[in-house]
Amino acid sequence: MDLRIEKTERGIKNAFIQLRSKKPLEKITVRELCELACINKSTFYSHYRDIYDLSDNMEEELVRSIINSISHPEYIMEHPAEFTKELCFAYLSQNTLTMIIFSGSQRNNLVDRIETSIKEMVFQKYPDCREDAVWNIVLSYCIQGAYHTFQRNREGDMNTLIEVIGRLTEGVKGVYEYTLMDAVHPPR
Structure with missing residues (x-):
C-alpha cells in the first residue's frame, strides 16, 4: 500500500x-x-462510503485481530476450557479498542461477529458439524455465554473469572455428549 x-x-x-x-x-x-x-x-x-462503512471496516479488523490471536481455534471442540481461556485473553488484549468501537448500539456486534468467525473456522475443520443442530447450539452457548459472563464480571479477579468460564464451557461439552447418548439410547 x-x-x-x-x-x-x-x-x-x-x-x-x-x-x-x-x-x-x-x-x-x-x-x-x-x-x-x-x-x-x-x-x-x-x-x-460513509461513517457506517468505516465503522464496519474497523469492527471487522478488530474481530480479525481477536480471532487471529487465538492459537488453537479447534480447541472449542476438543478442549473447550482451554479455548475459552484463549478467547478471554484475546478479548483482554483488545479491551480498550473493543470498548470504544463496540459501544452503544454496536455493543452486541462483537460477540455476534466472533461467533460467526469461530463457527466458520470450526466448520472448516469439522464440516459435519455445520448441519449438526446440537453442536451449533453448544457453540453459540459457549461463545455467547463466555463473552457475556466475561463482560459482566470483569471487576473481580480475572484469573478466577477465566477459570470458572473455562470449567463451565468444559461442562457444556459434557451436555453435548450426553445428548448424543440420548439420541442413541433414548430414556425409557
Whole structure:
C-alpha cells in the first residue's frame, strides 16, 4: 500500500476512535471526522462510503485481530476450557479498542461477529458439524455465554473469572455428549 494512503487511513481511523470514544456512532458526522483527521470530504469518500462503512471496516479488523490471536481455534471442540481461556485473553488484549468501537448500539456486534468467525473456522475443520443442530447450539452457548459472563464480571479477579468460564464451557461439552447418548439410547 502506498505510504500516503496508509497514513491517510491511519488518520481517518484515529480520528474515528477519538470521536467514537466521546459519542455514539449515530452522532458522528463525516464533516467533523474530516476536520479532526485534517482531510477533505472527497478524501474520506475515496476510502469509505460513509461513517457506517468505516465503522464496519474497523469492527471487522478488530474481530480479525481477536480471532487471529487465538492459537488453537479447534480447541472449542476438543478442549473447550482451554479455548475459552484463549478467547478471554484475546478479548483482554483488545479491551480498550473493543470498548470504544463496540459501544452503544454496536455493543452486541462483537460477540455476534466472533461467533460467526469461530463457527466458520470450526466448520472448516469439522464440516459435519455445520448441519449438526446440537453442536451449533453448544457453540453459540459457549461463545455467547463466555463473552457475556466475561463482560459482566470483569471487576473481580480475572484469573478466577477465566477459570470458572473455562470449567463451565468444559461442562457444556459434557451436555453435548450426553445428548448424543440420548439420541442413541433414548430414556425409557
